[in-house]
Amino acid sequence: MLIEIKDLHKDYILGADLVVPALNGIDLKIDTNEYVAIMGPSGSGKSTLMNILGCLDTPSSGDYLFRGRNINSLTDDELSAMRNREIGFIFQNFNLLPKLSSVENVELPLMYAGVSRAERRERAEHAMERVGLADRMQHKPSELSGGQRQRVAIARALVTNPGILLADEPTGALDSRTGVEIMSLFDQLHSEGNTLIVITHEREVAEYSRRIIFIKDGLISSDEANVRKSDAAEAILRTRG
Numbered sequence: 001m002l003i004e005i006k007d008l009h010k011d012y013i014l015g016a017d018l019v020v021p022a023l024n025g026i027d028l029k030i031d032t033n034e035y036v037a038i039m040g041p042s043g044s045g046k047s048t049l050m051n052i053l054g055c056l057d058t059p060s061s062g063d064y065l066f067r068g069r070n071i072n073s074l075t076d077d078e079l080s081a082m083r084n085r086e087i088g089f090i091f092q093n094f095n096l097l098p099k100l101s102s103v104e105n106v107e108l109p110l111m112y113a114g115v116s117r118a119e120r121r122e123r124a125e126h127a128m129e130r131v132g133l134a135d136r137m138q139h140k141p142s143e144l145s146g147g148q149r150q151r152v153a154i155a156r157a158l159v160t161n162p163g164i165l166l167a168d169e170p171t172g173a174l175d176s177r178t179g180v181e182i183m184s185l186f187d188q189l190h191s192e193g194n195t196l197i198v199i200t201h202e203r204e205v206a207e208y209s210r211r212i213i214f215i216k217d218g219l220i221s222s223d224e225a226n227v228r229k230s231d232a233a234e235a236i237l238r239t240r241g
């Protein structure tokens with residue numbers, strides 16, 4: 001089992017007497033090479049769950065096991081190493097450094113991991129090739145389209161060969177046709193054996209996944225296999241116009 005969450009709670013302390021519960025007892029298992037979408041309205045707890053899955057936050061109680069290792073027991077340095085080694089983040093707004101070339105942006109996680117310069121470049125170039133940007137390696141983010149910038153961000157997420165790719169609203173800053181291209185790339189990555197977790201409020205994006213989880217009031221309200229994937233690309237184009 002890649003991820004196992006047991007009775008997970010997260011409370012936020014706002015002032016001396018105000019406790020706001022965000023997660024109220026989540027139980028969840030995600031296996032290697034699953035493609036999961038997590039949906040929910042604003043305030044449902046899906047962003048809190050994403051932050052805990054990505055080791056950006058820790059639960060108030062309950063257990064989060066990654067490859068059988070309890071994340072709650074890790075120090076801050078160990079959590080940082082876990083994020084760098086095991087989790088590839090893909091953000092809505094790309095989070096690329098504007099003064100670096102595309103390939104240099106992709107190298108960054110390897111630089112933080114202490115990988116040699118020659119190996120960094122080799123692995124970054126390979127990741128760029130995987131996302132179809134072999135001819136854009138020296139371009140800076142300002143010289144790329146939105147879709148190309150997101151592909152650079154995906155290459156950066158892939159370069160450490162992480163256990164999971166964690167994508168937060170990955171098409172939110174893209175037009176409809178480019179969004180379809182990015183989600184088709186996710187299909188390809190899943191077929192190559194990658195584990196994907198997509199956080200989204202858009203049903204049309206979630207339709208690409210093989211499993212859709214709904215979060216409401218800090219609890220999982222439904223968790224179902226997705227059988228509508230074949231209509232996903234057409235649905236996105238039709239809905240977004």
